[in-house]
Amino acid sequence: MARHVSCDDIRTRFSSAMSDMYRTEVPQYGTLLKLVADINAQTLYHNTRGEDALTTRGGSEMARIEIERHGAIRLGTPGELHTMRRVFAVMGMSPVGYYDLAPAGMPVHATAFRPVTDEALARNPFRVFTSLLRLELIEDDDLRARAAAILERRQIFTDRLLTLLDRFDSEGGLNDEDATAFVIEALETFRWHSHATVDAETYHAFHQAHRLIADVVCFRGPHINHLTPRTLDIDATQQAMPEWGITPKATIEGPPRRNCPILLRQTSFKALEEPILFPADEGGKSGEESGTHTARFGEIEQRGAALTRRGRKLYDQLLAASRDATHGLEGEAQQRALRDAFLDFPDDETTLRREGLAWFDYQPNEGASVTNVAALPRDRGALVEALIEQDVIRARPITYEDFLPVSAAGIFRSNLGEGGAQQYAATDSRAEFEAALGAAVEDEFALYEQRSERSLSDCLAQLGLAPDA
Template identity: 35%
Template sequence: EDERFFVEDLSRRLLDFLGSRTLFPHELLALADTAERDGGLEQGAADRFLELATSAFALSPDPVDRGWYAELERVSSVAADIGGVGSTHINHLTPRVLDIDELYRRMGAHGIEMIDQIQGPPRWDGPDILLRQTSFRALAEPRLFREGDGRVVQGDLRVRFGEVEARGVAPTPAGRRLYDRLLVEADNRSRNRPDLPREDVLRAVWEEHLPRTDVDMARSDLAYYTFAVRADRPDGAPPGDLVTLLDDGWVDVTPVVYEDFLPRSAAGIFASNLSGESSADASRTSAPRDRDWLSERIGRPVVDPDELYAHQRDASLRAVAAALGLERIALPG
């Protein structure tokens, strides 16, 4: 439906193709409905559910229509991956790691071809924010293709890759705005100094503009944290504001982990694994997509992640206030 990528005829044919697919068998959907209604499945039904679910995401042995796949690939490799085959599959899995730089180094040392760089914020000696991601390049896997003359031949496709991530603290809206400004600053510096590694430019910008400790991040209201009363807190009457509680050693901080998506980093991952450039007509209209549209499509509300992060922070502050005999604790600003 995005006219920048899909002309009317191709859009119609693609929607017809997608509408003709049956990605999940009726039995699987019925078992899913039963599990949701009853809060689970009996052992036999659960085993059958797992069998059907994993089969639904396996690479199909059916031949891929070479001409149709190539037509979509001229628009985008992502379009071909999604709409060029009659089934679906898991594109990638993303385990979380503690030291993504060490993983990147060791995988390369084992001869695994990695993408050019780790995506996202830089490694530095302050708090990690948002998330950092990297992956090994998509592997060429054997697939059958149906040619225009009906022949079925052996070929390969690069569609599945392994991604890893290291997650940091979730930024507040103010912290996210600062992060976006820092990216712009890093982009400008990189244009002026193309000889400098991108990671070094990012690190320099981070060191100039971000607090070096979690406590200072919390004091500046740049990230979400939960709080707990310290066992070695001072004597006397506690202050009623968070900044003073932090400065005077009344509470400890624990980062709230960022659990959302980071579009620019993910785009870097996908771009590094695509087989070609996308083709778009910027003069045409894009398809409007927002949270309300997504909620309607999936039949469930999509929660604002900031509300979830703030709920964790606020619940911990209420517990601190109760423990210290305070009516409430004032946030920074």
């Protein structure tokens, strides 16, 4: 029997092929990658501490940054979401977190498909923010019915891909030939198609209701709308973008610049205005009508420490309190006001760890040993602090692997233009989303806690200390 290709390998093959495809479709994406690589090299050259932090885990963190990408797609039906979960399962990616963007003016809710184990994340942390259109938020009854009918008729997956999904499910994996075919077939779902599936009048009706609705409903599939590389200094990247012929959005989304980065900061360049063709019927003869569509853009991100529930609660409180101070501001003025609003959020690793605001993983320092076990505190928390102070173990912040709904909405709005966002009432639709998905989404906080606890237990065991010490 042919040997199965690992899900990690298939994920790497797919993300690489996706990057190549997107570079061809959106040439400015290639410029973005060169810019980020240049900024990362400069950042490491001028910050040896940063390089040490990225190489303390066997070099895996720096290696993963070089290939790290996240993409985003928007789906139209529960059936599409259900099948997409199966597609990502082949690549070892699970749905993590639930994001309701309706309160932020977007008629979608979402999850992020990504690897969840330490080993898989180290190999390739490819993640895809996957939104599902909420048809019930289209207020016009006729427009909502037309959207449902259009989406019901389309098939975004090739027949060959569906066959391969069945094979993966029945056999528990894919051999090398089938894995290659899977990547080719899956790419077709994410490919850009310049031909709309509806006439210009229908497109503009959806576009007027909400630009995201037009983007989801009026095309053959959920074209990947951005691929995001990870930078080590998003402020430097933002400043350098115009020098590389790229116009950035005015404001970086997420927390302010800090000594100890937390969560996720993002910026982007404005969505491309791309030529499309609408089917037309002129005098009984079929033809085509030209038009334009904006959906795909370039995005850059900087990732910091994953916060505990307590840390995230404080972050959300400070973010909400900052809105009055930052309203109407852009650029450095906005960032300065945001930094002032976040002065109450500790900005050193020791305080973040001791106050339980961020998650850390733990490793013994090379050559370290415990010589006087009896003198160590019995309380586990005090024990950890004592070992850190004695330079026996080191603690490093765990990288945040997920997303921020407010930031995602901010990126969406900046690329939709004026009038892109609407007002939608907040409703709890997680149960409906998970029903469509065919699975429960993973709790990101639990994943970080498990990783931290696992690393600490392993660390203490390597030092010969009882897990319950």
